[in-house]
Amino acid sequence: MIFQGKTVIVTGATSGIGAATASAFAGEGARLMLTGRNAERAELTRKKAEAAGVGAATLIGDIRDPDFCERLVVATTERFGRLDILVNNAGVIHCETVDETTDDQWRETMAVNLDAVFFMSRAVLRRMKPQGEGIIINVASDAGVVGVPKMAAYCASKGAVVLLTKAMALDHARDGIRINAVCPNVIDTPMLDDVFRQNDMEAEAGRRVFASENPLDMVAAPKDVADAIIYLASDKARFITGTAFMIDGGFTAG
Numbered sequence: 001m002i003f004q005g006k007t008v009i010v011t012g013a014t015s016g017i018g019a020a021t022a023s024a025f026a027g028e029g030a031r032l033m034l035t036g037r038n039a040e041r042a043e044l045t046r047k048k049a050e051a052a053g054v055g056a057a058t059l060i061g062d063i064r065d066p067d068f069c070e071r072l073v074v075a076t077t078e079r080f081g082r083l084d085i086l087v088n089n090a091g092v093i094h095c096e097t098v099d100e101t102t103d104d105q106w107r108e109t110m111a112v113n114l115d116a117v118f119f120m121s122r123a124v125l126r127r128m129k130p131q132g133e134g135i136i137i138n139v140a141s142d143a144g145v146v147g148v149p150k151m152a153a154y155c156a157s158k159g160a161v162v163l164l165t166k167a168m169a170l171d172h173a174r175d176g177i178r179i180n181a182v183c184p185n186v187i188d189t190p191m192l193d194d195v196f197r198q199n200d201m202e203a204e205a206g207r208r209v210f211a212s213e214n215p216l217d218m219v220a221a222p223k224d225v226a227d228a229i230i231y232l233a234s235d236k237a238r239f240i241t242g243t244a245f246m247i248d249g250g251f252t253a254g
């Protein structure tokens with residue numbers, strides 16, 4: 001129960017990596033503010049957290065809206081009295097080259113994957129600074145560290161998240177705030193199914209192709225990312241800030 005008494009916001013907590021991260025924090029005693037777009041799925045994640053014996057609340061909304069981000073942070077501090085950890089996890093993907101990408105696809109990718117990280121981080125940093133402590137973890141991607149074919153907007157957004165992470169880590173280390181990014185490769189979530197759909201790939205064949213692209217030959221589970229987030233948020237990682245922590249089966253090692 002290493003996060004007992006701590007409060008965590010998880011964005012995109014209604015599915016995939018976000019839901020697994022929420023469960024992992026609940027298992028370690030943290031109180032949770034969960035957000036995403038789907039009220040029913042958010043309620044499921046909240047109930048699981050409460051079954052683990054922790055306080056949990058949901059606020060449904062669009063993370064692209066800076067006013068919603070501010071409301072989310074206010075609701076968290078009003079409900080739980082403090083705010084210790086932010087996991088910026090919500091994300092979208094469009095599998096296109098630049099010449100194929102529409103204005104709307106580009107804007108949606110930047111708005112969810114990058115702008116929301118900025119809005120949420122700004123809102124929580126204004127609370128964490130006076131506390132003199134805090135943790136932010138951004139879910140970036142291996143596609144934020146190396147280029148990946150047919151993911152141009154996604155790569156641009158995640159690369160920006162990696163450097164925003166490093167810049168914020170430098171700015172706020174002396175405020176007692178550690179800020180890191182995790183960079184997963186291929187994780188079994190609804191987003192991966194979406195990638196298969198966008199590429200006209202049958203799911204099983206798609207899994208085999210994507211797994212074969214990393215040296216460990218695996219499609220990993222959402223929990224593999226959640227475990228790394230738990231580690232980075234814990235005191236065991238007290239000397240780690242500004243890192244892009246690869247969870248990629250060696251994809252970017254060569």
Ligand code: NAD
Pocket residue numbers: 011012013014015016017018035036037038061062063064089090091092112139140141142183184185186187188189190191192
């Ligand atoms: P997912 O589709 O299961 O989850 C995405 C979450 O983001 C959902 O909860 C969704 O509601 C939320 N979201 C999207 N747009 C939103 C908006 N406008 N407002 C509020 N919430 C919004 O996918 P996932 O794979 O669990 O993705 C989680 C994160 O992991 C994303 O940032 C993604 O880019 C990253 N990632 C995933 C993989 C993978 O292989 N699945 C690999 C690398 C990085």
